[in-house]
Amino acid sequence: MSARGFVASGVACGIKESGAPDLALVATADGRPVPAAAVFTSNLAPAAPVQVSRAHLEATGGFASAVVINSGNANAATGAAGREQAEQTCATVAEGLGCRPEEVLVCSTGLIGIPLPFAALQSGIAPLLAARHASGFPDAALAMMTTDMSPKDVLRSGEGFVVRGIAKGAAMLAPNMATMLAVLTTDAGSSPAELRAALRAAVAHSFNDLSVDGATSTNDTVIALAAGGAGARPALAGVMADVCAELATLMADGAEGATKRARIRVTGAASVTDAGRAARKVAESQLVQCSLYGADPYWGRIVSELGSSGAAFDPDRVSIAYGGVEVCRAGVACDRDDGALAAAMAARNVEITADLGLGDGTAVVTFTDLSPEYIAENMRTS
Amino acid sequence: MSARGFVASGVACGIKESGAPDLALVATADGRPVPAAAVFTSNLAPAAPVQVSRAHLEATGGFASAVVINSGNANAATGAAGREQAEQTCATVAEGLGCRPEEVLVCSTGLIGIPLPFAALQSGIAPLLAARHASGFPDAALAMMTTDMSPKDVLRSGEGFVVRGIAKGAAMLAPNMATMLAVLTTDAGSSPAELRAALRAAVAHSFNDLSVDGATSTNDTVIALAAGGAGARPALAGVMADVCAELATLMADGAEGATKRARIRVTGAASVTDAGRAARKVAESQLVQCSLYGADPYWGRIVSELGSSGAAFDPDRVSIAYGGVEVCRAGVACDRDDGALAAAMAARNVEITADLGLGDGTAVVTFTDLSPEYIAENMRTS
Numbered sequence: 001m002s003a004r005g006f007v008a009s010g011v012a013c014g015i016k017e018s019g020a021p022d023l024a025l026v027a028t029a030d031g032r033p034v035p036a037a038a039v040f041t042s043n044l045a046p047a048a049p050v051q052v053s054r055a056h057l058e059a060t061g062g063f064a065s066a067v068v069i070n071s072g073n074a075n076a077a078t079g080a081a082g083r084e085q086a087e088q089t090c091a092t093v094a095e096g097l098g099c100r101p102e103e104v105l106v107c108s109t110g111l112i113g114i115p116l117p118f119a120a121l122q123s124g125i126a127p128l129l130a131a132r133h134a135s136g137f138p139d140a141a142l143a144m145m146t147t148d149m150s151p152k153d154v155l156r157s158g159e160g161f162v163v164r165g166i167a168k169g170a171a172m173l174a175p176n177m178a179t180m181l182a183v184l185t186t187d188a189g190s191s192p193a194e195l196r197a198a199l200r201a202a203v204a205h206s207f208n209d210l211s212v213d214g215a216t217s218t219n220d221t222v223i224a225l226a227a228g229g230a231g232a233r234p235a236l237a238g239v240m241a242d243v244c245a246e247l248a249t250l251m252a253d254g255a256e257g258a259t260k261r262a263r264i265r266v267t268g269a270a271s272v273t274d275a276g277r278a279a280r281k282v283a284e285s286q287l288v289q290c291s292l293y294g295a296d297p298y299w300g301r302i303v304s305e306l307g308s309s310g311a312a313f314d315p316d317r318v319s320i321a322y323g324g325v326e327v328c329r330a331g332v333a334c335d336r337d338d339g340a341l342a343a344a345m346a347a348r349n350v351e352i353t354a355d356l357g358l359g360d361g362t363a364v365v366t367f368t369d370l371s372p373e374y375i376a377e378n379m380r381t382s
Numbered sequence: 383m384s385a386r387g388f389v390a391s392g393v394a395c396g397i398k399e400s401g402a403p404d405l406a407l408v409a410t411a412d413g414r415p416v417p418a419a420a421v422f423t424s425n426l427a428p429a430a431p432v433q434v435s436r437a438h439l440e441a442t443g444g445f446a447s448a449v450v451i452n453s454g455n456a457n458a459a460t461g462a463a464g465r466e467q468a469e470q471t472c473a474t475v476a477e478g479l480g481c482r483p484e485e486v487l488v489c490s491t492g493l494i495g496i497p498l499p500f501a502a503l504q505s506g507i508a509p510l511l512a513a514r515h516a517s518g519f520p521d522a523a524l525a526m527m528t529t530d531m532s533p534k535d536v537l538r539s540g541e542g543f544v545v546r547g548i549a550k551g552a553a554m555l556a557p558n559m560a561t562m563l564a565v566l567t568t569d570a571g572s573s574p575a576e577l578r579a580a581l582r583a584a585v586a587h588s589f590n591d592l593s594v595d596g597a598t599s600t601n602d603t604v605i606a607l608a609a610g611g612a613g614a615r616p617a618l619a620g621v622m623a624d625v626c627a628e629l630a631t632l633m634a635d636g637a638e639g640a641t642k643r644a645r646i647r648v649t650g651a652a653s654v655t656d657a658g659r660a661a662r663k664v665a666e667s668q669l670v671q672c673s674l675y676g677a678d679p680y681w682g683r684i685v686s687e688l689g690s691s692g693a694a695f696d697p698d699r700v701s702i703a704y705g706g707v708e709v710c711r712a713g714v715a716c717d718r719d720d721g722a723l724a725a726a727m728a729a730r731n732v733e734i735t736a737d738l739g740l741g742d743g744t745a746v747v748t749f750t751d752l753s754p755e756y757i758a759e760n761m762r763t764s
Contacts, residue, residue: 045689112682294761300494307427372754379676
């Protein structure tokens with residue numbers, strides 16, 4: 001089941017040497033533009049498709065008919081030629097759909113700094129358009145993948161409408177091949193401004209609360225399209241948030257090299273900003289990630305990261321627990337249940353809580369462990 | 383050869399289960415206080431010895447007779463009991479030297495959050511004092527070690543004076559056992575204020591330009607003592623800077639898990655602050671570190687880190703080179719000498735330059751690669 005009014009497809013056009021699917025499309029069924037919103041990477045070296053999609057959304061005031069996505073090459077650090085090719089890709093898709101070029105958005109994911117195999121991409125657009133169908137979303141999700149272990153495709157229903165999200169992640173998770181991409185479609189109605197607000201809120205508490213190595217890629221993009229067939233739905237924002245949260249969890253679970261997924265929940269911070277800063281510092285710590293891989297409840301590293309996070313911190317007030325088993329109270333080691341602790345550390349998913357004892361600020365960040373497989377995956381691009 | 387007026391020693395007192403040396407002393411030969419300066423960690427969860435040493439230096443206005451150092455336990459996250467034990471350690475050493483307790487500084491290095499084996503430490507102080515000798519610096523350097531592969535002991539001469547530095551590092555390099563510590567002694571004369579200024583400058587361009595995993599430990603401490611026997615020497619600051627730079631290089635070379643040492647030099651930044659921010663972001667990137675381990679000149683990751691560093695950045699102006707072999711010019715791949723590039727990447731030490739093309743800001747940060755051995759070293763504390 002998909003959001004009414006959308007079609008999708010995925011084909012292999014030859015960008016990937018393996019011959020795997022590498023070109024995906026999500027479009028309105030009739031080719032007409034609908035309200036669209038996007039959140040792009042904050043990286044100051046945005047890939048060509050990010051630059052082009054951002055300009056297109058500005059030109060249309062927040063409308064789009066389609067998103068075309070290639071995997072296998074990021075089209076980043078490719079200069080004016082890369083921008084021209086991203087524009088041309090949109091124009092070719094627009095011609096096929098019967099819409100304007102600026103009503104097409106474009107995403108790329110793969111290696112940075114390598115010219116786009118443009119002839120291959122262009123040759124794939126006709127078959128891509130021909131294959132588009134309401135049941136084509138799994139094919140599109142497959143064609144977005146780089147080093148993902150499985151496609152990511154989530155459907156959630158509200159009353160009278162659905163939101164479907166497909167994604168590749170990656171992101172900060174498997175960044176060898178760069179980036180995370182996600183496309184959300186809904187048959188609920190929404191203005192561009194409402195859709196933008198809903199998407200920003202959804203991203204803030206899902207993809208932006210996810211970290212593996214702290215990298216902010218050149219290509220990260222999340223796009224939402226609202227076809228409106230089901231009429232305006234005030235519950236849309238909540239369902240979009242659920243879809244993004246679920247996609248983010250799938251990304252953490254599927255990150256290669258990761259043997260564990262962890263959540264650090266910081267409570268009692270002096271402010272929400274401080275809580276976020278502290279949680280992110282812990283999540284991005286190579287040492288905390290190594291301890292997680294080793295199933296070692298070495299909470300001293302968490303204290304050290306909290307103390308250097310920039311958040312207000314009183315070492316005599318902090319308490320830390322793994323899977324609900326307290327290991328540090330008022331800043332020092334406390335009596336603990338070693339059996340329960342070992343079980344918590346051995347689990348696939350580890351919940352870590354750190355209460356700073358200073359205020360009401362709370363934040364949660366999801367991350368993964370650091371394993372030798374992560375290094376093996378990322379040490380060479382070829 | 384040592385700085386005139388100082389003695390040192392190192393013994394095994396039983397903190398380390400292995401029986402290896404774990405207690406070190408550096409002191410004035412006559413037990414009388416001399417000008418002293420220190421730079422401590424900025425971590426808001428400073429270890430007990432950091433808190434005590436900072437208070438002692440404030441109480442004396444910048445004078446000290448001795449530094450006592452234990453390895454094998456960080457005495458961090460140990461609360462009031464840890465502070466009391468650090469104070470008591472200073473008092474016991476002071477009694478033996480015939481100085482006041484606040485004229486003794488104390489450092490600890492090892493695991494965080496575990497009560498200090500205080501009886502063992504106290505029992506070691508008498509033999510430690512008895513062993514002190516002008517030729518005892520190598521023993522002291524040995525007793526400071528945690529996971530270091532070799533002791534770090536550097537001597538540099540100025541005209542008529544010397545500076546000797548012993549260190550353990552660690553620091554951000556091999557932080558399993560926490561922290562970096564360094565003690566500099568000189569027979570040059572200096573006021574406490576002059577010594578403080580010289581030490582801060584020396585640390586800023588040595589230990590603070592060194593990064594492996596971005597951690598700022600609970601115990602990091604660098605102490606300088608100036609006995610003055612050689613009279614006031616304006617060249618002191620320069621020689622201290624040389625000693626710190628050499629110790630920092632030894633730390634990068636000796637970091638376990640590291641197979642390569644790299645330097646990232648950022649030039650052409652809009653400001654020195656921007657240059658430092660950009661260089662540090664590259665140095666702390668797990669992905670850049672993985673590429674370094676794999677000897678892979680994947681410069682796209684460097685562009686991505688520069689673009690997300692917070693520094694002003696124009697992707698169309700950046701140039702990047704490995705070992706002088708340019709791989710990216712004006713933001714895109716350029717013709718390159720593949721043979722020379724392969725040789726540069728295969729070297730033990732890799733020099734990376736990134737010119738941002740925006741201004742005159744320059745900064746250099748030294749770092750290491752990320753290897754499976756780093757994870758093996760840090761995944762479990764026991």
